[in-house]
Amino acid sequence: MKKQTTLFSPEDHLQTNLEQMTLANARIEFKKYFDLDAIVYMDRMLSHITGKYELDIIKLDTYFHRIGYNENSHGSLKNYITTKYGIDASRFIEQCLK
Secondary structure (H helix, E strand, O other): OOOOOOOOOHHHHHHHHHHOOOHHHHHHHHHHHHOOOHHHHEOHHHHHHHOOOOEOHHHHHHHHHHOOOOHHHHOOHHHHHHHHHOHHHHHHHHHHOO
């Protein structure tokens, strides 16, 4: 049986969408994965300079600590996000930080 090939994998689709991350896109993704408003976790100054959505990872880390994240019990923030919200949410955050 011939293996079916696709032009784009789901990861490629995510990569393409996030390369042009706008505030509107970030808000949709944040709501979908975390039920949060992306504006709260935006680095406004850097976003203004780059013209795209820039994540303030310190604000996001602080939020996750408030809701129970602990490095000693959960390991890395990436591991916590992957475990609690799934691999797509983790990839989304990684793309926001590129």
